[in-house]
Amino acid sequence: MIDTIFAFINAAIIQSIPLLFGATGEIITEKSGNLNLGIPGIMYMGGISGIIGGYLYEHSVASPSAALCIIIPLLSSIFGSFLLALIYSFLTITLRVNQNVTGLALTTFGIGMGNFFGGSLLSFFGETGSISLIKTGQCFKASLPFADKLGVLGKTFLSFGFLAYLAIAIALCTSFFFNHTRAGLSLRSVGENPATADAAGISVTKYKYLSTIIGGAVAGLGGLYFVMDYTGGAWTNNGFGDRGWLAIAIVIFAIWRPTTAILSSFLFGGLYILSIYIPRLSSSNKELINMLPYVVTILVLVIISMRKKRENQPPASLGLSYFREER
Amino acid sequence: MKTVEKHIKEPLFHITRRTDMAPLKAWGIRFLAIVAALIVSSLIIVTITKYNPIEVYVKMIEGSFGSERKFFILLQNTAMLLCISLAVTPAFKMKFWNLGAEGQVLVGGLASAACMFYAGDSLPSGVLIVIMLITSVLSGIIWGVLPAVFKAIWRTNESLFTLMMNYVAIQLVAFFIMLWVPNGSSVMGVINQRTGAGWLPEIFGQKYAVNLIIVAAITVAMFIYLHFSKQGYEISVVGESENTARYVGINVKKVIIRTMVISGAICGLAGFLLVSGTNHTVSKELAGGMGFTAIMVSWLAKFEPVMMIFTSMFIVFLQRGAGEIAMALRLNESVSDILTGVIIFFIIGSEFFINYKINKRSKAKEAK
Numbered sequence: 001m002i003d004t005i006f007a008f009i010n011a012a013i014i015q016s017i018p019l020l021f022g023a024t025g026e027i028i029t030e031k032s033g034n035l036n037l038g039i040p041g042i043m044y045m046g047g048i049s050g051i052i053g054g055y056l057y058e059h060s061v062a063s064p065s066a067a068l069c070i071i072i073p074l075l076s077s078i079f080g081s082f083l084l085a086l087i088y089s090f091l092t093i094t095l096r097v098n099q100n101v102t103g104l105a106l107t108t109f110g111i112g113m114g115n116f117f118g119g120s121l122l123s124f125f126g127e128t129g130s131i132s133l134i135k136t137g138q139c140f141k142a143s144l145p146f147a148d149k150l151g152v153l154g155k156t157f158l159s160f161g162f163l164a165y166l167a168i169a170i171a172l173c174t175s176f177f178f179n180h181t182r183a184g185l186s187l188r189s190v191g192e193n194p195a196t197a198d199a200a201g202i203s204v205t206k207y208k209y210l211s212t213i214i215g216g217a218v219a220g221l222g223g224l225y226f227v228m229d230y231t232g233g234a235w236t237n238n239g240f241g242d243r244g245w246l247a248i249a250i251v252i253f254a255i256w257r258p259t260t261a262i263l264s265s266f267l268f269g270g271l272y273i274l275s276i277y278i279p280r281l282s283s284s285n286k287e288l289i290n291m292l293p294y295v296v297t298i299l300v301l302v303i304i305s306m307r308k309k310r311e312n313q314p315p316a317s318l319g320l321s322y323f324r325e326e327r
Numbered sequence: 328m329k330t331v332e333k334h335i336k337e338p339l340f341h342i343t344r345r346t347d348m349a350p351l352k353a354w355g356i357r358f359l360a361i362v363a364a365l366i367v368s369s370l371i372i373v374t375i376t377k378y379n380p381i382e383v384y385v386k387m388i389e390g391s392f393g394s395e396r397k398f399f400i401l402l403q404n405t406a407m408l409l410c411i412s413l414a415v416t417p418a419f420k421m422k423f424w425n426l427g428a429e430g431q432v433l434v435g436g437l438a439s440a441a442c443m444f445y446a447g448d449s450l451p452s453g454v455l456i457v458i459m460l461i462t463s464v465l466s467g468i469i470w471g472v473l474p475a476v477f478k479a480i481w482r483t484n485e486s487l488f489t490l491m492m493n494y495v496a497i498q499l500v501a502f503f504i505m506l507w508v509p510n511g512s513s514v515m516g517v518i519n520q521r522t523g524a525g526w527l528p529e530i531f532g533q534k535y536a537v538n539l540i541i542v543a544a545i546t547v548a549m550f551i552y553l554h555f556s557k558q559g560y561e562i563s564v565v566g567e568s569e570n571t572a573r574y575v576g577i578n579v580k581k582v583i584i585r586t587m588v589i590s591g592a593i594c595g596l597a598g599f600l601l602v603s604g605t606n607h608t609v610s611k612e613l614a615g616g617m618g619f620t621a622i623m624v625s626w627l628a629k630f631e632p633v634m635m636i637f638t639s640m641f642i643v644f645l646q647r648g649a650g651e652i653a654m655a656l657r658l659n660e661s662v663s664d665i666l667t668g669v670i671i672f673f674i675i676g677s678e679f680f681i682n683y684k685i686n687k688r689s690k691a692k693e694a695k
Contacts (some may be wrong), residue, residue, distance in 0.1 A: 112664025119659035284505035
């Protein structure tokens with residue numbers, strides 16, 4: 001029984017890491033007033049870009065070095081998500097087109113890119129079978145050397161690859177940035193009321209671009225964690241599933257706070273796999289349990305809108321593009 | 328002593344909003360955007376596959392218009408996408424971002440399937456179809472009106488609410504399939520395969536003819552509703568400015584809820600058509616992403632029901648054509664998503680040049 005509980009906690013944390021990357025990235029983006037519904041697509045792109053980088057490296061040298069096995073997929077993943085976030089930023093910030101439509105198109109595009117290259121990368125190089133980067137996967141999975149010696153607690157809480165700790169570190173840094181730096185304050189003011197921020201001499205365009213692109217890159221790391229650490233360097237089409245949308249749900253659940261997002265991700269990660277760990281559950285009831293994360297998110301959304309506490313609201317200009325000459 | 332010359336930096340471009348572009352010119356710009364998108368897509372195709380892009384486009388056309396059967400599948404898919412696009416349109420005109428069409432279609436389809444499953448043997452098919460229609464429309468309304476009520480009263484963010492409702496609907500479908508299919512498989516077979524109870528009849532020897540006729544009727548009705556009815560006018564006013572609407576005495580809350588009732592009802596009807604007319608079964612992929620594609624279709628057509636016939640056919644043509652080239656060139660099917668994405672990026676990008684005017688910094692001013 002105790003073993004099952006620890007196994008569940010461990011699995012919940014593993015599930016929560018891609019969600020946390022996605023949620024932190026989306027929070028950074030939304031704080032500037034951009035509702036980026038392309039995050040699910042960006043996360044696929046981050047995953048497949050990492051796979052492509054890792055594949056090209058692992059198959060071009062005889063004995064791949066551990067450091068490059070990490071650095072190359074990491075950089076190519078960031079580059080892939082950067083490109084997609086740049087498309088979104090250019091369309092919504094410079095050309096001021098509708099954010100919802102752009103975001104949904106970006107998700108279609110990103111998932112298409114992921115599944116296309118995931119499904120046909122090997123055939124471009126005249127190989128068959130499915131992608132599996134064993135060496136790169138091992139490098140990403142490498143955990144702290146003393147984790148196994150600490151017994152069950154070490155196994156439950158410390159047996160993760162470095163990306164898991166990076167996810168938490170990024171969330172904490174983001175929280176610090178929002179609440180304790182001048183630039184963070186400026187960013188929040190852009191999301192709340194861009195016209196006022198503009199009048200105060202803050203460059204709305206610069207803040208919107210930077211936060212959307214950095215947010216996209218962070219979210220893309222979630223895809224990288226999934227393909228490298230969770231599946232150990234293998235790609236299956238649509239394997240990432242609807243985790244991108246769940247990340248957007250966490251943003252609401254965490255009421256736009258990165259520190260709350262850490263705990264919310266653990267909770268949602270747990271809910272995501274809860275049905276596997278409840279004994280004697282019929283397969284139909286399993287599906288009902290899987291509904292929980294979404295129902296809970298709706299309840300939170302409704303409650304925060306009813307209570308009308310100012311610090312719990314979404315950024316006021318969320319989803320609107322800013323045009324200086326139109327007030 | 329040197330005098331410091333005051334230099335005022337003037338940006339290279341000055342952008343102003345405009346509303347005066349002639350519709351013909353606007354459609355010309357959109358057409359150019361599509362041409363540009365096709366050129367970029369062919370560059371992508373060439374770099375990835377080394378095939379001649381013209382050959383690829385010919386294959387795409389064959390995939391949609393190559394045979395009578397392919398053509399009717401094109402029509403049927405277009406009709407369903409058009410139906411859902413028409414459903415989301417009144418809400419969008421009101422600036423209510425209903426991202427939940429996927430879920431509204433799903434619950435509609437689920438209700439139809441439930442009627443077929445439970446009452447397939449006990450009721451005559453005609454009565455059954457009427458009951459299916461009513462329950463589907465009602466379920467669609469419930470799914471659509473719930474976020475609308477919260478939006479109207481508490482200003483709950485509707486895009487996030489409707490988005491989450493999609494996944495609740497998906498899990499609900501998964502739950503019922505698990506309940507109905509005894510052997511634990513997650514695939515629901517064709518319902519009432521032997522009796523055909525609750526199936527829409529074939530007319531003119533075409534399986535999908537009823538779907539096409541119903542969707543055509545909805546298109547005309549929506550056109551009239553949006554352009555020639557008082558309610559359609561109220562929707563436009565609320566969409567332009569809620570304050571203006573309140574000022575002229577429009578009950579904004581009522582308009583929001585009423586419009587989402589219509590939106591949800593048509594989505595529910597689409598679910599009914601998909602189950603009763605097309606698939607005769609239900610699955611989590613019943614709407615197949617059409618709820619999201621419909622948003623792009625509606626937006627590309629500038630919320631014009633008649634233009635939507637063309638935009639929805641264009642998107643379906645792309646998807647089916649890309650499926651064809653994927654098969655012929657042994658590529659992965661997802662190439663269609665990439666092409667759709669690229670083309671939509673270009674078309675939405677072109678809206679900027681329709682809505683805004685770019686004024687270059689004039690030389691004379693610079694010399695001053």
